Amino acid sequence: MLPSFFISHGAPLIAIENNVYTQFLHSLGRKLPKPKAIVLFSAHWISPIQKVSNVDQYETIYDFGGFPESLYRIQYPAKGDKKITQEMKELFTKEEIPFEEETTRGLDHGAWIILRLLYPDADIPVISMSVNPMIPPDEQYKIGKALFKLREKDVLIIGSGGTVHNLRAIKMMEDDHHSIDSWAIEFDEWLELQLKNWNVESLFKYASLAPNASLAVPPYGNEHFIPIFYAMGAADQQKTAKLLHRSYRYGNLSHSVWQFD
Template sequence: MNTAAAQSVLFLSHGSPLHAMLDSDAARAWAKLGASLPRPRAIIAVSAHWNTGIPMLTGAEAPATIHDFGGFPDALYRLRYPAPGAPALAEQARGLLRDAGLTAGIDGARGLDHGAWVPLLHMFPKADVPVIQLSVQPELCARHHYAVGKALAPLVADDVLIVASGHTTHNLRDAFRRPDLLGQSVEPMPYVKAFDDWVAAAIEARRIDDLLDWTQRAPDALRAHPSPEHFLPLFVALGAAGDGVGVERFLSVFDGPALAMDSWRWTPAAA
């Protein structure tokens, strides 16, 4: 382990892919955040858009930019985020997961999907920080993802920035009732606001057990997340951050009426 200062742990709601091109609240917040962070030796991006049965890590030397979406302007598909990969870090992370009793694998061909590269495009626009991506397991529970985060926590003290990218709420059926509003901060639907408020209160009060049991305890949980993949990165962040850290909600907007874009930073006391 090196002697660099510990990094923060982040949970970002990544919003519409259009935020890669927009001068939006989220894009400005990501840019400001990136400028405020000490430069990490590498990034682990936990993306809601890579769903696997076991934790998987990217092992490519030069991961491609994946445009895993449709129906957007041509200019969006021309964007690239040519950050280098970090195969040695992928092996290190797999070892930590194995030591925690978690089977994990490495995919040497997969690139970075928009859950990773859209916010990183604003945070580190030079694309000069190595990035690996970590998948989520929608068939497994919040406690599994919390355990994944705890297993990777030593990397936070070893100058690795963990960027968990998902969404505070993610009901696309409700969101696309007004597709013209995606990418704009508007008044949320009542259940979206209720769920968002509950999550914020639980994070700020460090009610980890409530969060881990979110499907039973949060209001309108299954409407806020008809499928869990966009909420699961939060639990990786919570596990990696651990105890004794400061927590800050640095973005609280809504991407259209059904996508809450709360974003959080956990900062070690020494940072």
């Protein structure tokens, strides 16, 4: 059975960079068994009700600005999988989780950047999923939990976001050779302890319990943090968390990869 993952998608530039993090993601994609399909919750698709893609062929969305022209020429022409989408609809219905189908939206950069680094051939069907930062973490976890059975069918479940993602605090002129802000490290170390102990009681209250939570996960940007709860929920049966990678860019922007079994 495939694990589920939380994967930081960082800044859009990682789509054209060759660094420690991009090399790790390339390697991870080669090591994993090839999944039957991928279900991906993206921080860049926010909806008040759970959206489930039912798309034949995805367009590539460039939901960013001010970057090199080469970024806007990248294509990731993934296909959907109507059978998996139907199974997901049935699972959500069984668990009484409200949802809506989305039949036209393409893949935003929170999705295609990660997928392209893992599986550059775009030959695995994708079901794109929204996130809802307005519902409490336990409900986000419940949505992921409802999809556990898909993992038994070799479907890979990914939450794409960032554990420390504060665009007002990053220092774009600083890169790997500069020091990392201590507040970002302290938050990630607290998170690591809670995840490895599967302490959902504390994790669901991260905003009040975690050190520097308002800096690491600002209230205006919590959509990047919450995909971790969807990915965790999909591994509720075993409740095992492994930190596979952690590095930082621009002083505090985290590149974290968590595996949940």
